[in-house]
Structures are given as C-alpha cells and as structure tokens.
Amino acid sequence: xxxxxxxxxxxxxxxxxxxxxxxxxxxxxxxxxxxxxxxxxxxxxxxxxxxxxxxxxxxxxxxxxxxxxxxxxxxxxxxxxxxxxxxxxxxxxxxxxxxxxxxxxxxxxxxxxxxxxxxxxxxxxxxxxxxxxxxxxxxxxxxxxx
Ligand code: HEM
Ligand code: HEM
Numbered sequence: 001x002x003x004x005x006x007x008x009x010x011x012x013x014x015x016x017x018x019x020x021x022x023x024x025x026x027x028x029x030x031x032x033x034x035x036x037x038x039x040x041x042x043x044x045x046x047x048x049x050x051x052x053x054x055x056x057x058x059x060x061x062x063x064x065x066x067x068x069x070x071x072x073x074x075x076x077x078x079x080x081x082x083x084x085x086x087x088x089x090x091x092x093x094x095x096x097x098x099x100x101x102x103x104x105x106x107x108x109x110x111x112x113x114x115x116x117x118x119x120x121x122x123x124x125x126x127x128x129x130x131x132x133x134x135x136x137x138x139x140x141x142x143x144x145x146x
Contacts, residue, residue, distance in 0.1 A: 009073045010140045016066050017133060023059040024129060027052060031122070056101055063097045066090070086135035093128040096121050 030052040037044045070090055074081055081087060100121035106114040 006073065006077060006143055009069060010143055013066060013069050013073075013136065014140070016062050016069070017136065020059060020062045020066065021129060021133075023055050023062065024125065027055050027059065028122070030055065053104075056104060060097055060101050063094055067094050084135060084139050086132065086139050089128065089131040089135045093125065093132045096125045096128050100125060 030048060034044065034048060034052060036042075037048075067090060070086075071081065074083065100118055103114045103117040103121060107118060108114065
C-alpha cells in the first residue's frame with residue numbers, strides 16, 4: 001500500500017485520540033462531581049450520571065475504533081503485528097477502558113469494591129493514555145513526509 005493512503009489513516013487516529021482525551025477529561029470532571037456529591041451527601045443533578053455514562057460509552061467506542069485502525073493499518077502495511085511497544089500500550093488502554101466501563105456500570109451503594117475498581121482503572125488510564133499517545137506519536141513519524 002502506498003504511503004499517502006496511509007497518512008489519512010494516522011491523521012484519523014490523531015483526531016480520534018484528541019476526542020478520546022477530551023472525553024476522558026469530561027469524564028474526570030463529571031466523575032469528580034458525582035464523587036463529591038456522594039461524599040457530602042448533596043443531591044445530584046439528575047442529568048449528571050446519564051451524561052457521565054453517555055460520555056463513557058463514547059470513550060469505549062472511540063478506543064475500540066482506534067484499536068481497529070491500528071490493527072488494520074499495521075496488518076495492511078507490514079502483514080504482521082508487534083512492531084513497537086505501541087502494541088502493548090494500546091492493548092492495555094483498551095482493556096482498562098473496558099474494565100472501567102464494566103465496573104462503572106456495577107457501581108451500587110451495596111458494592112463499594114466496584115467503585116474502587118472503577119476509580120483505580122481510571123487513574124491507571126491516565127498513564128495508559130500518556131503511554132499510547134507518546135508511542136503512537138513516535139511510530140507515526142515513520143509515515144510523515146520528511
Ligand atoms: C469508560 C467509561 C466510563 C463509564 C461507562 C463510566 C460509568 C460510570 C457509572 C455508571 C458510574 C456510577 C454513577 C452513579 O452512581 O449513578 C460512574 C461513577 C464514577 N465515575 Fe465513571 N465511567 C467511565 C469512565 C470514567 C472516567 C474516565 C473517570 C475519571 C477519570 C470516571 C470517574 C468516575 C467517578 C469519580 C465516579 C463516582 C464514583 C462515586 O460515586 O464515588 N469514570 N462511572
Ligand atoms: C487508544 C489509542 C490507541 C490504540 C488502542 C492504538 C492501537 C494500536 C495498535 C494495537 C496498533 C498495532 C501495533 C503493532 O502491532 O505494532 C497500532 C498501530 C499504530 N498506531 Fe495506534 N493506537 C492508539 C493511538 C494512536 C495514536 C494517537 C497514534 C498517532 C497518531 C497512533 C498511530 C499508530 C501508528 C502509526 C501505528 C503503526 C505502527 C507501526 O508503524 O509500528 N495510534 N495502534
């Protein structure tokens with residue numbers, strides 16, 4: 001496959017990553033408000049949890065989309081996977097996002113351990129996003145015109 005047809009793919013990846021980081025930031029803000037309202041036993045605005053969930057679903061879709069672009073693009077170009085540590089970074093981020101979404105959905109006053117899993121995943125996710133952005137940015141250099 002020729003390079004120009006590939007560049008748009010990685011440009012797509014960069015844009016989706018921007019959207020993912022925005023979604024993560026908004027999830028962190030809405031999550032912190034949910035957490036603060038619970039701790040101080042304030043009533044929650046009724047729209048806050050649904051907004052948090054919807055943003056969460058968007059993040060899951062974006063990250064799965066990035067995984068698909070990465071796998072298809074790499075297989076199309078090399079015919080094999082595993083050309084840098086971007087692969088483990090990407091797989092880790094996808095697993096963390098899926099675990100976070102699953103545990104978030106189980107949060108219930110009777111199940112405090114799910115809240116702990118949700119919050120731990122999301123803190124690790126900040127590191128995961130850093131790793132995947134940095135390694136993605138490094139490998140994308142190969143495709144950019146000099
Ligand atoms: C991956 C997608 C995500 C989904 C599907 C999701 C879903 C949920 C759900 C359903 C709740 C429970 C809301 C309720 O009590 O009704 C929740 C709570 C929360 N989420 Fe998320 N979430 C996601 C990502 C995140 C992220 C990225 C962060 C932070 C960076 C975050 C931080 C929080 C916090 C702090 C709470 C409040 C827990 C508490 O009540 O103390 N979530 N989330
Ligand atoms: C959550 C975000 C991301 C995930 C889950 C992800 C996932 C993947 C995966 C699994 C691969 C195959 C790697 C291999 O087998 O060696 C890949 C390749 C690639 N990704 Fe990503 N990626 C993400 C973000 C990014 C970003 C932000 C960029 C930069 C714009 C990027 C650029 C690339 C490039 C250029 C390749 C080709 C690998 C190479 O040439 O060695 N990715 N991605």
